[in-house]
Amino acid sequence: MSMLRTLPDAFIPELPGRYNGKVRENYDLPDGRRIIIATDRISAFDRVLAAIPFKGQVLTQTARYWFEQTADICPNHVLEYPDPNVVVGTRLDILPVEIVVRGYLAGTTSTSILTKYRAGERSMYGMRLPDGLRDNERLPQPVITPTSKAFDGGHDEPLSAADILEQGLLTADQWERVSAHALALFARGQARAAERGLILADTKYEFGTDAAGNIILADEIHTPDSSRYWIASSYEEAFEKGSRPASFDKDVVRAWVTARCDPYRDTVPEIPLDVIEHTSRVYIDAYEAITGEAFVPDLTGETVLARIRANLAPYFT
Ligand SMILES: Nc1ncnc2c1ncn2[C@@H]1O[C@H](COP(=O)(O)OP(=O)(O)OP(=O)(O)O)[C@@H](O)[C@H]1O
Ligand SMILES: [Mg+2]
The missing domain is CATH 3.30.470.20 (ATP-grasp fold, B domain)
Structure with a gap:
């Protein structure tokens, strides 16, 4: 996995109020804003299975597309997007x-x-x-x-x-x-x-x-x-x-895992690279099909985390 450009974690010690979710890392700022960083983690069976390249960027940008498409229907938490993997929103109950x-x-x-x-x-x-x-x-x-x-x-x-x-x-x-x-x-x-x-x-x-x-x-x-x-x-x-319609979802990874173990009881073996790369492609295809836009991976910065750190520096307390 080290050879892939992924964001498995987004621990940023300069940011306060950390909550580490299954997929996103959240930081609550004292002024009532919440920073939500989408990592590349894929979770299923109540656990994290792998890091999928560009998944966090796909999720953030897909949600952005829909927040914009639905803003006339109901208010949403979005304030700004300082990085392709990050939304800053109003912290809500x-x-x-x-x-x-x-x-x-x-x-x-x-x-x-x-x-x-x-x-x-x-x-x-x-x-x-x-x-x-x-x-x-x-x-x-x-x-x-x-x-x-x-x-x-x-x-x-x-x-x-x-x-x-x-x-x-x-x-x-x-x-x-x-x-x-x-x-x-x-x-x-x-x-x-x-x-x-x-x-x-x-x-x-x-x-x-x-x-x-x-x-x-x-x-x-x-x-x-x-x-x-x-x-x-x-x-x-x-x-x-009577079969399932074609879709883009986590089924490739899920199917690979369930074919090999009981994910709720056993240690899950390491997911092979081709399964991870295939899944990355599925997420990118989903983004492009849903939004009609070409996906442009952000490859700036030494690592994804280094880029996010730089983009979030103005929020450091
Ligand atoms: N505007 C907001 N204000 C406060 N909390 C938010 C806001 N938007 C999302 N959240 C919460 O931030 C977290 C996002 O991280 P993530 O979805 O990875 O967590 P999770 O593992 O699903 O956590 P949980 O089990 O609590 O849902 C969720 O707990 C979600 O309910
Ligand atoms: Mg959640």
Whole structure:
């Protein structure tokens, strides 16, 4: 991995208030801003599997594209982009509910509606799905399937609107506002994606509140890490055959790992270079397909971290 130009970590001792997330390193400045550095880490099965060249730049720039495309729908946390891997935003109180929106019966994790549906469940997330739906079928309308936001690496649990209100996670007014925002953002995402030959099948939003109680879109939006995209031209045939439509996601690395071990129990063997390089290509292809722009890797600086350090020097305290 040392031969690749990657950003596996972004520890910058001159910056205060560090929170090391699974993928992004966060620094809270005393003036209420939050610096969010997207590293190249790829995480799955609750662990970091590898560093993928340019993944952090792809994620930051994909989110930037979508923040700009949706700024008329709802306010977002963005203040500035001092580096291709970095967004500086308003630090918010993140609401303890992740707003997952799904347009299709899809997914592989235990909280995904396809997994539950296949296990015979019809009532989930406070809604009822009809019998007879098939894998990856388009839902009559997009649905919100919220999960608890497990801070500090815990597991996300499915919630219904009733759970959210009963547990006091959100007020009725907050729930109404985030739901409306999420559905409008998703509709915009699906429409723009369709113009580019893509299907935005599902995604996850995080919202927070500012000091005045306003609800603001935080975190990332419609990135390959937070979303499932399908190639629209592959959908019909795949759906008819009952197979998964073509997509760009973490499946190459995930598949390589699950073919070799139980990632929740065993030590994961080192991911080979060709798998890492392939995955890098997948992320770059995703950026280009989603935005319609050529990806221009930032190769300035001795290392990615050296470049970011230089660009963030004005924020040092
Ligand atoms: N504007 C913001 N203000 C405060 N926190 C934010 C803001 N935007 C994003 N965050 C939080 O910053 C972190 C981003 O880092 P990352 O996504 O890598 O963490 P994570 O491992 O997913 O952490 P977590 O398990 O808490 O989600 C998340 O915890 C996210 O909720
Ligand atoms: Mg996160």
